[in-house]
Amino acid sequence: MLAYILRRIVYVIPIVVSVALVCFMLVHITPGDPLVAILPADASQELASQLRIAYGFDRPLPVQFGLWLWKAVNGDLGHSIATGRPVLSEVMRAVGNTVTLAIAAAMIGFTLGLFFGLLAGYFRDTWVDKVATSIAIAGVSVPHYWLGMVLVIIFSVQLNWLPAVGAGPGGSGAWGWDWEHIRYLVLPAVTTSVIPMGIVTRTVRALTGDILSQDFVEALRAKGLRETHVFRHVIKNAAPTAMAVMGLQLGYMLGGSILIETVFSWPGSGLLLNSAIFQRDLPLLQGTILVLALFFVFLNLMVDIAQAAIDPRIKRS
Amino acid sequence: MSISPTSALSDAALQAAPSSKARGYWATVGRRLLRDKVSVACALILALIFLSALAAPWLGLADPYQGSMIRRLRHIGTAGYPLGTDELGRDMLARLIYGGRLSLIVGILPVILAFGIGTSLGLIAGYVGGKINTAIMRTVDVFYAFPSVLLAIAISGALGAGIVNSIVSLTIVFVPQITRIAESVTTGVRNMDFVEAARASGAGPFTIMRVHMLGNVLGPIFVYATGLISVSMILAAGLSFLGLGTKPPEPEWGLMLNTLRTAIYINPWVAALPGAMIFAVSIGFNLLSDGMRSAMDIRN
Amino acid sequence: MRIEKSGRSRTAAAVVILAMAAVAALPRISAAETTLRIGMTAADIPRTLGQPDQGFEGNRFTGLTMYDALTMWDLSSADKASVVIPGLATEWKVDDADKKKWTFRLRPGVIFHDGSPFNADAVVWNVEKVLKQDAPQFDPSQVGVTASRMPTLASARKIDDMTVEMITKEPDSFLPINLTNLFMASPAKWQKFYDAAQGADAKAKSQAAWAAFAKDASGTGPWKMSSFTPRERLELVKNEGYWDKARVPKVDKMVLLPMPEANARTAALLSGQVDWIEAPAPDAVAEIKQRGFGLYSNEEPHVWPWQFSRVEGSPWNDIRVRKAANLCIDREGLKDGLLAGLMVPATGTFEPGHPWRGNPTFQIKYDKPAAQKLMQEAGYGPTKKLTVKVQTSASGSGQMLPLPMNEYLQQALAECYFDVQLDVIEWNTLFTNWRRGAKDPSANGANATNVTYAAMDPFFALVRFLQSSMAPPVSNNWGYINNPKFDELVTKARQTFDPTERDKALAELHAASVDDAAFLYVAHDVAPRALSPKIKGFVQPKSWFVDFSPISMTP
DSSP: OHHHHHHHHHHHHHHHHHHHHHHHHHHHTOOSOTTTTTSOTTSOHHHHHHHHHHHTTTSOHHHHHHHHHHHHHTTOOOBOTTTOSBHHHHHHHHHHHHHHHHHHHHHHHHHHHHHHHHHHHHTTTSHHHHHHHHHHHHHHHSOHHHHHHHHIIIIIIISOOSOSSSSSTTOGGGOOSSHHHHHHHHHHHHHHHHHHHHHHHHHHHHHHHHHHTSHHHHHHHHTTOOHHHHHHHHHHHHHHHHHHHHHHHHHHHHHTOHHHHHHHTOOSHHHHHHHHHHHTOHHHHHHHHHHHHHHHHHHHHHHHHHHHHHOTHHHHO | OOOSOOSSHHHHHHHHTTOSSOHHHHHHHHHHHHHOHHHHHHHHHHHHHHHHHHTGGGTTOOOTTOOOGGGTTOOTTBTTBTTOBOTTSOBHHHHHHHHHHHHHHHHHHHHHHHHHHHHHHHHHHHHHOHHHHHHHHHHHHHHHTSOHHHHHHHHHHHHOSSHHHHHHHHHHHHHHHHHHHHHHHHHHHHTSHHHHHHHHTTOOHHHIIIIIIIHHHHHHHHHHHHHHHHHHHHHHHHHHHHTSSSOTTSOOHHHHHHHHGGGTTTOHHHHHHHHHHHHHHHHHHHHHHHHHHHHHOTTO | OHHHHHHHHHHHHHHHHHHHHHHHHSOOOOOSOOEEEEEESOSSOOOOSSSOOSHHHHIIIIITTTOOBSEEEOOSOSSSBOOEEESSEEEEEEOSSOTTEEEEEEOTTOBOTTSOBOOHHHHHHHHHHHHOTTSTTOOHHHHHHHHTTSTTEEEEEEEETTEEEEEESSOOTTHHHHGGGOBOOOHHHHHHHHHHOOOSSHHHHHHHHHHHHHHSOOOSSSEEEEEEETTTEEEEEEOTTOSSGGGSOSSSEEEEEEOOOHHHHHHHHHTTSOSEEESOOGGGHHHHHHTTOEEEOOOOSEEEEEEEOOSTTOGGGSHHHHHHHHHSOOHHHHHHHTSTTOOEEOSSSSOTTSTTOOOOSSOOSOOHHHHHHHHHHTTOBTTBOEEEEEEEESOOTTOOSHHHHHHHHHHHHHTTTEEEEEEEEOHHHHHHHHHHOTTSGGGTTOSEEOOOEEOSSHIIIIIHHHOGGGTTTTSSOTTOOOOHHHHHHHHHHHTOOSHHHHHHHHHHHHHHHHHTTOEEEEEEOOOOEEEOTTEESOOOOBSSOOOOTTOEEOO
């Protein structure tokens, strides 16, 4: 097992370096002046070039990449051009808020997904299955940013039950787990949960259906085994795949939160990415993309290892 | 927020694989598909949206670009404006139908491009194997290491707004996914008897790839790609929604959703219409993809 | 494994939620303290370290609140033009022999929020934070927004504790106006952060010190920073010891919240989450008024123009065409039809009553027959339309509603034989091209550009557009205007040091630019803001800025 884990980690290193390179390249093919955030259009040419030197944007790209990577390895992602604050602290604070959102959404989405999936798998080809499958397919097909808008229209604009935007009355800095704050989390979390809900439903339905249709289940049932035992058997066999899917979904929620956070002004990594893009804040942009991508790589690694721990066959392949 | 059509896919891939020979197989699949009411309904609705987008100029609609400040944000059902007007007083019905043109192009074209590029890369990687396989698949792994929404937004953010940039960025996002499937199916098929037989009978690598492998690989990828269109529609419109896709004043559903967002306090249901279109197309392709998958699954 | 874990944390969360709900249900003791909560249009809190970003909205909220400059704007009147008055300097004059040398007398008895004294050393230190590259406190990130707003200042020197000498690169009578943009941060406080900073070299330490200063800032202004959550919230408390006793704030606390979306901002106001919003959504103005909220607006030193290309072959080189365009726009129709009354029709860069207005002979108004006549004289007509191409963007700071407004102009100008093509590009690209000029490929062959500008300072309002030496890449003379009369008047204004005479020279320059129809003048923004009825004593001056001190709130 240890050897497997080590092998996986070694395999991840080149991926991490390549991911860093892709982040850097993406950000530096950007047309436009990297100093646009702090340099007014009416600034003189002389001032512009003076600042370009002060920020090191005059150096060759490979040198800039090397320096950035070296500092990144040492835990320094540089400073945001627009705010002057360290990128790492900006990103980690935002990621914290995204994690709050993702976990709330995962609790809703995974619970419903498991429930609908098991139901549909057990009652395959009945009306129960049809209803659950329809909900699932709607979940994966809905443009979630639109769903967010519709929920805002219904619950904020029309009914005035829940706030439309923001992360609590005092901002995320004063976050607490009381209703005064959780009110703000409800709509974004529900919106975020629909896709994982759909996907988990479909996965669990397929797994449950497959396991139940196997001959030995019939045999167990024929032998008079109680349904609870059959159920336990289903859970045991479906768990590795279902968990892998859920792990990946969590990764997607962390890395792909930009649309929902934009709709709800949720101060997470997606909103940070959005402002970094539109302010052309290169250090912040490449730092945010890098951290999010690394989270995803790390989560994938964890999923692989966890799966291998449960199902020893995987290690051999 | 996943963004890959899920599961069951590899099943379909494996089932399709051994049956390259049978023309009868595809005929059966077609028949099964036609018997599936949901699939037929989806196909009809999608056809309607496609045809109306295509025929938009001949449908006697209002000018989708011509606004008027006097008649802005009319409600649904206003005389002369069956679906109301937008924030610049442009006819929503016309814009939704015309909007289908760009929305469908930016949603579907990346999948078609990725289908072509990804299938070729996957075939080459799977058939040739060795170093070439390593080079292609390791590169693919790097792009796979990004959540797709993040990658799409990062590329679009870097390239700047615009239809072409948005198509390019989505293509880059989808190519690795299709390459992976094509590669795994190809590798699976490569060692099968009929390929060995063809090789023994002196067929060249291109002939083998074209005749024996493509046929086997295309089926599963086609199913996957159909489901991917749903994802692509959502993402492409999402880019426009963020201001990274289509530029105003073009009618496009994502962008319309973005500009109408400011109107949700005044005329909420008109603001929600473009999203309903994206939803309709997306769910249509998803159901169609499901239908095809089960039609190809002869076991049942 | 994962499922179990999330299950457990869910239970834990539920327990916490219940406990918190119980605490929240306890009766709260209401404080007599008054808090003013403001929703800004900025997407982020403007920088807090002295030189704000986010344009003049930044200066309004994190500059003039926490800091003072040597000279300040008079913000006390809603009717009179806002003019420069003494701030941390009580008086200033230019040297009789050397017009590049100024002396500023400083205000005695002023202290920073951290208790350290404000004196000549502090002024020199603050000048050098943006101008002297080898000073420890030199901060490149503050240079861009500051140095470009005081383009001629070269250096500062202490004469005695209360006197500073400033040197400009060339004789420049605008210096006292420019200095409203240099805010005085506390050197003592910064030094403390610098000494405590970890860093490889002096540069890294300096950067760390500024980052720390931004979180715990110290100026001399009427408001002190009390807490700061980056990107979300800035809380200020009143400075009881403010040097101008008349301007000690009446409200105890001010909370600033970034809310870039007009509708979200409006909803926040209507639901009582904030007491004051900048720029309410035009479509919601009626509802805001009807629900008893106060709607304030006033003409702002801001212009929404088309800036013409004057390069060879541009159709705008014909003054009849420029004048015709100016006469063909029904600005009142634009105001009421599209902007819910939230604009002032522009008849120049400055409107009557402004000291720099002057007496232009060309009257900008809506006169379609006159416009059509001018166009016919220039050789155009219903069958021979003049094609012009304008670059604009879908959004952008100060751009108001760029697309609808340009579409309105497009329709209006069609009546006067113009065929207007709109080239809609990204805001950043538009802004970058504004600097590169009409000849640059990024102009896409456009012969007009639509970038709005602030007109508070004569350099920004007039000189950078009209002087021939300001053509790209130097500054924003986008269309390469080359008019010897303008050049002569610019020089005259810059070298007239008596404030009244200087204003007269500027008025002459402005009148000349209107008579030449140098721009298509369309609108002035009116800085609309909506306030809760609890707010009393607010005066909206004709300025980008606001004085928060006289405002009071009923609980």
